[in-house]
Amino acid sequence: MDDMMFLTFLATLVGAAWRLATPLIFASIGEVFSERAGVLNIGLEGTMLVGAFCGFATAFATGSILLGLLAGVGGGMLFGLVFAFFTITIKADQIVVGAALNLLGMGLTAFVFRTYYVSTGKGIEIAQPIHIPWLSDLPFLGEAFFRQNLIVYSTILVAILATLVLYRTSFGLTLRAVGEHPKAVDVAGRNVAAYRYAAVMVGTGLAGLGGAFLTLGHSNQFVEGITSGRGFIALAVVVFARWSPIGAFFVSLLFGLFYALQLMLQAQASIVVPYQVLQALPYLMTIVTLVVVRGKGAAPSKLGQPYEMR
């Protein structure tokens, strides 16, 4: 490979990385909200599947990507409501409920998909890349950053908005307090359960959006288990990002890079490594991440614990 080719490869790689990071960015920023409020949602995988399916089904019926995305968010939130009810209201173990919701998400989406859609074999129109005038013509940078679809661009907006909400609003302030010292929030007159519900709604809404991107902005079809572990990887991203939305954005990009590398190296005939090694890369890197980024220093101290009001 000469230098030119390498640069082109790099530009394509970065562009693909951002695209492939998009579902992770949405899901992990959402999970930052959830975990900051003390709720660990390991049902993220199932939630993303529900978002992916609702997005697909809506776009299939209406032809509208926007409605599809909204349905993805709505489906995720509806699923999140079940999670919130069991973990916050009933105070059941968050891990157990999360595991149940993963099964439900997998089962329900596959059930309905097989019942109604699988035989049609038809796909949907997906969001098209928007070439930003002038910028998209820049050498390398254009390919890497300015030829994405709107959903991909919106990840920047979501990251900034999430940061502003978390650090510059009364809502965000209270949310950060809820995961750390819920009783103080209770005494200050805010409803801890309501904030946890809200945090889970933000989290699952964004996870649903991340799932919907998979069917509306990436592949044009729903496939059973299309998320293939992204919900779980998002959990590791949050740890690596130290519970910060901006951090989650960049760590997701790193994981996007692993995905992109896997896809692009698979296409390179000259690479002798079995493709399965590349396939395993994101999963392996998730484990490495958890080992390297150690310590619970930054974790909300009440993560995973229900709040008992007196």
Next chain:
Amino acid sequence: MSAKPFLRIDNIRKRFGPIIASDGVTLEIDEGEIHALLGENGAGKSVLMSMICGMVRPDEGEIVYRGQSVRFNSPREAIRQRIGMVHQHFMLVPNLTVAENYILGQGSALKVINDMDKVHAKIRELSDHYALDVRPDALIEDLSVGEQQRVEILKVLFHGIDLLILDEPTAVLTPQETDRLLALMGELVKDGKTVVFISHKLDEVMRVSNRISVMRDGRVVHTVNVAETDARALARMMVGRDVGMELPRSPAAPGRIVLSVENLTCRSETGLPAVRGVSLDVRAGEIVGIAGVSGNGQTELSLALSGLLPVDAGRVVLNGTDITGLEPARINASGFSHIPEDRHKHGIVLSLSLSENTILQRYDQPPFAARGMLNRRAIGEHTRDLIKRFRVKSRDEDQRIGDLSGGNQQKLVVARELARNPDFILVNQLARGIDIGAMEFVMEEMLKQRDSGRAILLISTELEELFAICDRILVMCHGEILGELPPDRSRLDELGLLMAGKTADHLEQPALAG
């Protein structure tokens, strides 16, 4: 007395499951007074005040405030009526700044925070007025316990309250910090506030309050003017009989050195220096006490001795064997018993039965286990024996220990630790959270152990506990042992100064004592 009291609590009742916390409390608070609420642990002081500030709703009864019957559903409603409480466990969020903690819960949830400058200015102004030295932009987790308490008090003032309730505020303070707090209460009253001061320390209450209400078993048993009473009378009201904790005991006959600690140094779980070069000996047949304000390294000292915290430097020798840094299992097996400070964290497993809790350390040793299997009969017999000997009130040995009262749980822990036939017993807070009857019982048991030749180290923040059973008292401050005193109540002042970190040198040179 004025015709209409500022606050009137009328026949309030509150139950938590089987526990009656308030059993028809009636109490009046006058405007502009410092009213002390005195009582033993578990007398119902905190619960009563939690009902006044909207944290807990009463089952029955009425609260009349400024002539109107009120019913607060949340602390916020109470704050709106200018009633605020400083809790024993601070309500400060560690990862937020002082100012952020103050505005927590204020205004609309959707509000964008853009007026922090104003908030900071107001905090500085209040802080200067009362000389509290609170920085609005400091992160709570960087502040010491004393500083956090000042932040808490200022928070209530920031919210503009008229009735301030302080729940055991001096438990975490040195005598000198306590003086400063008591003076602050006076200033607050001068500014037109009313203060309710919860405590179980007679001297503080005598020093600062106008009136004192004594609570016992969920009731107010007496309200007296401070000028018309004395400490002894108050103590009698508190426990319902004469106290002073004069347990009958013979002089100690210390024998050989059982535990020897040399220059022990270790850090807390968060990595901060906690114990700095502590040396001490405990002999057979004596009880050595360690006094000190909580948070001065006592917790870490006991964890390090029992192998639960790594030792950075120094040596711990038990019966001539070096046990420094050994695994807890090895230390347990070498004649070391430990009655831990935090019963629910270390001492017991709440959801297991009494039987299972009594074999916590010896689950794999005969007669409780043979060939890897538990011997249920032996365990049951042993537990029944302990229950009987230590008068643990329980249904049977299969009952969940979590269903027992704190006093009975502690009795079982004490029973278990003594039954292991130790040479040395480490006790951290022998009588925390248990009733007087159980307290006397476990103390007498400790004296019996002493007389049978065991070495005991008693770490406590309760001076009464130390005076009652110790043969000598060491004082710990900032991770160091600063001095040793006999258990002589007449030298209380000296003890207090040592607890505040003033060593003997300071005492001899009054110029430096400040």
Next chain:
Amino acid sequence: MEQVNQGVRENVYPQAAQALYRTLSQAAISAVTPIAAVLVALAFGAALLWLNGFNGTDVVTVMIFGSFQDARSVAEILLKATPLILIGAGLCVAFRCSIWNIGAEGQLYVGAIAATFVGTSIDGLSVWVHAPLVMLAGALAGAAWAGIAGYLKVRFQASEIVTTIMLNYIAIILTSYLVTGPMKDASAAYPQSARLVREAWTPRIVSDMRLHIGILVAVVLAVALYIFLQRSSRGFALRVVGLNPHAARYAGMDVRRNVMIAICISGALAGLAGAFEVAGVTHRLYQNISPGYGFEGIAVALLASNNPLAAIISGGLFATLRSGSEVLQITSQVPQVLVLVIQGMVILSVVAFAKFRDILRIAA
């Protein structure tokens, strides 16, 4: 008042009778909740079928009773119950120790790989040696795979929830690599391994049915694990570590060691389940050797309230549902994934009823 009443009761009934009454009522309460949970889940499944134009009552008639047609179909249920009981009972041990091993699926795959290796690469052993050797290999491989997550947890505090899930993906990808590459049967068109030698096969119970002695091994192991947890000193230590690790350390228990033991036990049983799938059922390694037994095992353990003895029953129940869902797919074209929905609902109902039971217990 209450104390007086209690006093009277104590005088009337002797202690032994009281204890018996308590045990029986507790047993009744603990049996009621899982039954109710299953009923709720089935009702949900029926509603889902009905809403999508299928026959709702099929959930009961076909999924529960449909597969009990003859000895052969019962044998097929027991065949499916084998991995579920093994994994479920193993997970009971991990969950009791508060280790969230979500990686039984991956441990099953690794066990299957090891079993295939031992079953294809060695020849000439007696069945008395080779068949047990295959099982041992599966169990050890499963334990080792789980042990990775255990080690990362005790050494680096890496959340075992995430690591075990990641190890699932890696094990499945590894299997796919092996059956398309190094272990591929050269003569076959599909990705599959060579056939295990006859002596390595798990012996069948009746020669003309696929059911093998694995079901007996599973039941025996579940009983053994129950005794281990409730009656052995090591099992006691595992439970204490799971309930209160601080108290465990105070008492001198080695928390890390107990965590490793618990996760390795659960991994060993999952690995053994994988070995049985290869050596007892397919006799070859395939890419999709498990239809999700590893995840279903979580539901089995939770429905059993982490009691290995009860996992025998809940494993049998889930196997019945799985068989029934296959029948349902053939007879009424209902997608078989319905079974996942019912599993998820069972877990949710179990936690809801468990909370309800706690409230009742406190009230009483």
